[in-house]
Amino acid sequence: MSITDEAVHSEHGEPSPGTASRAETSRGERMADWADGRLGTYKWGSLVRKVFPEHWSFMFGEIALYSLVVLILTGIYLTLFFNPSMSETVYHGSHAPLQGIQMSEAYASTVKISFEVRGGLFIRQLHHWAALTMIAATMAHTLRHLLTGSFRKPREINWLVGVVLLLLLTLEGFVGYSLPDDLLSGTGLRIAEGVTLSIPVVGTYLTMFLFGGEFPGTDVIPRFYGLHILLIPGILVALVTAHLILVFYHKHTQFRGPGRTEKNVVGEPFVPNYVAKAGGFFFLVFGVLALLAGIVQINPVWSYGPYRPDQISQGSQPDWYMGFLEGALRAFPAWEFTVSGHTINLGILIPALVLPTLLLVVVACWPFFEAWLTKDNREHHLLDRPREHATRTAFVSSLVAFYLVLFFGGANDILAERFHLSLNAITWTIRFAVFLVPAGTYVVTKRICLGLQRRDHDKLLHGRETGRITRHPHGEFTEAHEPLDAASRFTLLSKQTPAPLPPTAPDSNGIPAPRHRVLELRHRLSRWLHAGQLPLPTAEELQRSLDHAPEKTVTPHQDAPPAEIPSRTTEASRQ
Numbered sequence: 001m002s003i004t005d006e007a008v009h010s011e012h013g014e015p016s017p018g019t020a021s022r023a024e025t026s027r028g029e030r031m032a033d034w035a036d037g038r039l040g041t042y043k044w045g046s047l048v049r050k051v052f053p054e055h056w057s058f059m060f061g062e063i064a065l066y067s068l069v070v071l072i073l074t075g076i077y078l079t080l081f082f083n084p085s086m087s088e089t090v091y092h093g094s095h096a097p098l099q100g101i102q103m104s105e106a107y108a109s110t111v112k113i114s115f116e117v118r119g120g121l122f123i124r125q126l127h128h129w130a131a132l133t134m135i136a137a138t139m140a141h142t143l144r145h146l147l148t149g150s151f152r153k154p155r156e157i158n159w160l161v162g163v164v165l166l167l168l169l170t171l172e173g174f175v176g177y178s179l180p181d182d183l184l185s186g187t188g189l190r191i192a193e194g195v196t197l198s199i200p201v202v203g204t205y206l207t208m209f210l211f212g213g214e215f216p217g218t219d220v221i222p223r224f225y226g227l228h229i230l231l232i233p234g235i236l237v238a239l240v241t242a243h244l245i246l247v248f249y250h251k252h253t254q255f256r257g258p259g260r261t262e263k264n265v266v267g268e269p270f271v272p273n274y275v276a277k278a279g280g281f282f283f284l285v286f287g288v289l290a291l292l293a294g295i296v297q298i299n300p301v302w303s304y305g306p307y308r309p310d311q312i313s314q315g316s317q318p319d320w321y322m323g324f325l326e327g328a329l330r331a332f333p334a335w336e337f338t339v340s341g342h343t344i345n346l347g348i349l350i351p352a353l354v355l356p357t358l359l360l361v362v363v364a365c366w367p368f369f370e371a372w373l374t375k376d377n378r379e380h381h382l383l384d385r386p387r388e389h390a391t392r393t394a395f396v397s398s399l400v401a402f403y404l405v406l407f408f409g410g411a412n413d414i415l416a417e418r419f420h421l422s423l424n425a426i427t428w429t430i431r432f433a434v435f436l437v438p439a440g441t442y443v444v445t446k447r448i449c450l451g452l453q454r455r456d457h458d459k460l461l462h463g464r465e466t467g468r469i470t471r472h473p474h475g476e477f478t479e480a481h482e483p484l485d486a487a488s489r490f491t492l493l494s495k496q497t498p499a500p501l502p503p504t505a506p507d508s509n510g511i512p513a514p515r516h517r518v519l520e521l522r523h524r525l526s527r528w529l530h531a532g533q534l535p536l537p538t539a540e541e542l543q544r545s546l547d548h549a550p551e552k553t554v555t556p557h558q559d560a561p562p563a564e565i566p567s568r569t570t571e572a573s574r575q
């Protein structure tokens with residue numbers, strides 16, 4: 001029980017100097033007590049000691065998060081000077097080539113930011129580079145989750161949050177680079193208007209809602225501005241917060257290794273190790289983006305000129321993340337038909353709406369599809385190496401190949417001009433490549449994964465290659481091998497080899513099982529997903545390999561598992 005200042009008094013009613021100094025608490029302690037009484041800060045010890053594993057692939061998510069911080073900071077600055085109005089004005093600013101040209105207030109304010117606002121061009125380019133980097137890092141982050149299986153239970157909801165984040169980031173980027181109302185962004189808006197009109201039944205109503213009338217209208221930039229600075233960023237920040245909370249709650253995934261199980265996490269504590277590294281990495285990302293913004297020009301709107309509906313620039317290209325959509329529109333044939341007087345334009349509807357929606361649904365539903373095929377309801381906190389699930393890795397690689405083919409298809413006019421080729425020949429090549437390249441990528445990737453599995457199998461049985469060639473007396477040349485260290489053997493032997501589901505069979509009376517067609521389809525898909533996997537060596541094979549292994553000189557602590565190294569931290573499971 002503490003003694004208050006009022007309870008410690010001298011005989012004459014005054015506190016004695018020595019006693020008062022012992023009873024008084026410091027200002028910092030009083031502030032800490034005040035915060036704990038309202039926020040429970042003394043219970044945050046488990047949070048600051050949260051453990052994060054280390055791997056280079058985990059940095060993609062951090063790059064996306066830090067780019068979002070840069071986007072928010074630079075976006076606030078640009079908001080102070082940008083005028084989201086489509087009212088017509090005549091330019092009389094400092095950029096001489098545009099003097100006397102009629103343009104919108106949005107375009108005029110963008111040119112003013114670039115040439116008259118102190119640091120405006122740098123902030124504009126920093127904002128643009130951060131947007132491109134964030135979408136690229138988010139895509140790489142998504143691929144990492146797909147290839148390593150971190151989407152499995154209990155992270156399915158967080159996976160869906162990530163997919164929605166990727167969709168919103170793409171939409172936010174498109175809305176953002178449409179705001180300057182230059183000739184390039186106006187061309188993109190014209191395409192967006194055509195895509196919206198192609199939606200059956202509701203397309204015209206959606207177009208009126210977006211553009212406020214016939215294209216280009218006078219309301220599209222103000223409406224896009226509200227979406228860009230308020231609605232979509234608010235949803236993004238909320239989803240990112242939920243995403244990070246779920247990462248903390250489920251604990252971080254990690255690759256297999258000594259001392260690492262489904263019940264713990266081995267790595268660095270959140271405070272001070274991870275905070276120090278993350279802070280340094282944030283300034284590194286910020287510095288690289290600032291360097292790009294300072295020396296690499298991007299989106300020079302003054303060169304394009306203001307948007308005019310009757311004009312279009314040759315070789316116009318969208319930002320890279322919209323390139324696949326541009327390629328799909330250019331490659332798809334101009335098919336259309338009429339139903340009851342209504343034209344259905346398949347040449348726009350399928351490549352611009354059906355195809356991206358289908359890709360998004362496949363990616364979003366993959367965790368549930370794989371769980372249905374494997375009947376696996378366990379929690380997974382250890383990651384797979386991509387080679388260990390050959391079919392999954394091959395399928396993801398084929399999706400990437402499909403995306404890249406369409407991406408390059410969006411630049412068919414640039415390719416034709418630069419390499420002096422026929423535009424029609426390139427377009428037809430893209431049409432065939434959309435089917436052939438993903439199929440070839442699937443086959444090659446799966447063979448590479450199975451070959452890497454075979455190499456790991458040989459390493460376990462025969463050791464690793466040393467590069468030392470020995471010539472025997474009878475003339476034979478052999479390469480010396482040495483056994484793997486204990487940590488590497490443990491990592492290779494701890495992998496899980498999934499097996500296909502067993503086929504369904506009728507009962508003793510020949511009556512098929514209920515829903516046997518669904519079960520048979522499930523069995524065949526399970527064979528597709530897991531067939532061909534190389535099993536681990538048996539105990540007898542491993543023992544024979546150890547019996548025939550050459551003597552190995554072991555230095556002290558050479559095979560000590562990482563769990564015994566005191567510089568590492570292990571966090572136990574919540575259970």
